[in-house]
Amino acid sequence: MKLVVRVKLLPTPVQAAALEATLHACNEAATWAAQVAFEENALRPLALRKHTYAEIRVRWGLGAQAAQHAIKKTCDAYTTLKANLRAGRYGRPGTKRHARASGKPVVFRPRAAQPYDDRMLSWQHEQQTVSIWTTAGRLKGVAFTGQAGQLEVLAGHRRGESDLVFQGGKWFLIATCEIAEAALNSHPAGFLGVDLGIVNIAATSDGERHCGRQINRKRESDRKLRSKLQKKNTKSGRRRAKKYAGREARRNKDINHKISKRIVAEAERTGRGIALETLTGIRERARLRKPQRVTIHSWPFAQLGAFIAYKAKRAGAPVVYVDPAYTSQECSQCHHTPRGNRPAQAVFVCRVCGFVEHADRNASHNIRQRGWMVWVCGAQSTAPELTLIA
Incomplete structure (x- = not known):
C-alpha cells in the first residue's frame, strides 16, 4: 500500500x-x-x-x-x-x-x-538532513522535521520519487512510501455502520457521534468570516480569505484524521468491518435547503471516507460501501420507510412499530445491516492507493 x-x-x-x-x-x-x-x-x-x-x-x-x-x-x-x-x-x-x-x-x-529521484536527493535519517540538487550546486545538510510516526515510516518504507513543494512560505518534501498491508480479516464479527451527516459529521452504530457544538460553532464562524471577506472584495480581504481558508482546511483535515482513527480503532478492537455510504454524486442528489447546502459543502466528507479506508487497510479491517438511499428514513427494526418517520432532524419515530431512536444512530444501524448484506454477497472495498499523512 x-x-x-x-x-x-x-x-x-x-x-x-x-x-x-x-x-x-x-x-x-x-x-x-x-x-x-x-x-x-x-x-x-x-x-x-x-x-x-x-x-x-x-x-x-x-x-x-x-x-x-x-x-x-x-x-x-x-x-x-x-x-x-x-x-x-x-x-x-x-x-x-x-x-x-x-x-x-x-x-x-x-x-x-x-519531483526528485534518488540521484538528486539523498536522506540522512539519523541526522535528519537531506542532500538535494539545485541549480546552484548540491546543498548538503538541509535539515528537516516531522512527527515521530511520520519519520519512522519515512525511514523504513520510502520508495521512489519525492516532490519539493513550496507552500505558505514554507518548504516541504513529499515522499512516497510503500507499506505492507495487514492481513484482511476475512471473517468479521459484524460491521460498524458509519452515517455521515450535517449536524454530526459521523455517527456510528455503537452510538458514538463525532462532532460537538464547539466544532459546529467554529464552522459557522468560518462561514460568516468567508462571506464577510468576499463582500469586501479588496486585495487585503482576498489575502486574508486565502489565509483563513488554508487554516480551516488544515483544521478540518486534523478532525477527519482523529475521527477516522477512532472509528478504525474500534472496528479493529472488536474484530468487525466498517460500512460506509457511497457518497459519489451526493451534491447532485441531495435536495437540501440553502443553509444545509452551505453546511454540507463546507466539510470534506470524501476526505474522511478516504482516511477511514486507508487506515482500515493498514489495520486489516474490511470496508464495504452501501447505497445511502433512504437510510435516514428507513426503520432499522421493521424497515418501514415513509418520510414521516423523521418528525425532526435528530428524532426518528417509526409510524408502524413505534421504534424511537436518534435519527443518525438509526441510519447507522441501516448502514451496518446493508454492509453485512454487501459482504455476504462477496463485495469488498478498495482503499485509495495514495493518501497523505499530515
Missing part, C-alpha cells in the same frame, strides 16, 4: 534562495517544453525529449535528471488535461470553457512542485 509522508524542510536563507531559484528554473523549462509539446503534438516523453532535452540543459542549466523530470512533468500534465476533458470537467466540446482549456499550452506556476 502506498502512503505519502510530508516532512518540513528547515533551510537557511541561502539554501532557501537556491531552492526557490531551482523551482523557478525547472518550471520555466517545463512551461517552455509544454509550448513545444502543444505546437509539435509531442505529448509523450520520448517524442518531447527529442525536441527539448538539449535546449533545457543549455538554456536553464538543469542537470540530466532534472531535465528529464521537467519533460515528464509536462507530459503528465497533458495526460491529466486529456483525462479531465474526457470526463467533462471543462464542459462539453464546443463550449468556451472547453475551448480555453484545450486550445492553449499548459503553463506551470513559478513555484509548482518539482
Whole structure:
C-alpha cells in the first residue's frame, strides 16, 4: 500500500534562495517544453525529449535528471488535461470553457512542485538532513522535521520519487512510501455502520457521534468570516480569505484524521468491518435547503471516507460501501420507510412499530445491516492507493 509522508524542510536563507531559484528554473523549462509539446503534438516523453532535452540543459542549466523530470512533468500534465476533458470537467466540446482549456499550452506556476529521484536527493535519517540538487550546486545538510510516526515510516518504507513543494512560505518534501498491508480479516464479527451527516459529521452504530457544538460553532464562524471577506472584495480581504481558508482546511483535515482513527480503532478492537455510504454524486442528489447546502459543502466528507479506508487497510479491517438511499428514513427494526418517520432532524419515530431512536444512530444501524448484506454477497472495498499523512 502506498502512503505519502510530508516532512518540513528547515533551510537557511541561502539554501532557501537556491531552492526557490531551482523551482523557478525547472518550471520555466517545463512551461517552455509544454509550448513545444502543444505546437509539435509531442505529448509523450520520448517524442518531447527529442525536441527539448538539449535546449533545457543549455538554456536553464538543469542537470540530466532534472531535465528529464521537467519533460515528464509536462507530459503528465497533458495526460491529466486529456483525462479531465474526457470526463467533462471543462464542459462539453464546443463550449468556451472547453475551448480555453484545450486550445492553449499548459503553463506551470513559478513555484509548482518539482519531483526528485534518488540521484538528486539523498536522506540522512539519523541526522535528519537531506542532500538535494539545485541549480546552484548540491546543498548538503538541509535539515528537516516531522512527527515521530511520520519519520519512522519515512525511514523504513520510502520508495521512489519525492516532490519539493513550496507552500505558505514554507518548504516541504513529499515522499512516497510503500507499506505492507495487514492481513484482511476475512471473517468479521459484524460491521460498524458509519452515517455521515450535517449536524454530526459521523455517527456510528455503537452510538458514538463525532462532532460537538464547539466544532459546529467554529464552522459557522468560518462561514460568516468567508462571506464577510468576499463582500469586501479588496486585495487585503482576498489575502486574508486565502489565509483563513488554508487554516480551516488544515483544521478540518486534523478532525477527519482523529475521527477516522477512532472509528478504525474500534472496528479493529472488536474484530468487525466498517460500512460506509457511497457518497459519489451526493451534491447532485441531495435536495437540501440553502443553509444545509452551505453546511454540507463546507466539510470534506470524501476526505474522511478516504482516511477511514486507508487506515482500515493498514489495520486489516474490511470496508464495504452501501447505497445511502433512504437510510435516514428507513426503520432499522421493521424497515418501514415513509418520510414521516423523521418528525425532526435528530428524532426518528417509526409510524408502524413505534421504534424511537436518534435519527443518525438509526441510519447507522441501516448502514451496518446493508454492509453485512454487501459482504455476504462477496463485495469488498478498495482503499485509495495514495493518501497523505499530515
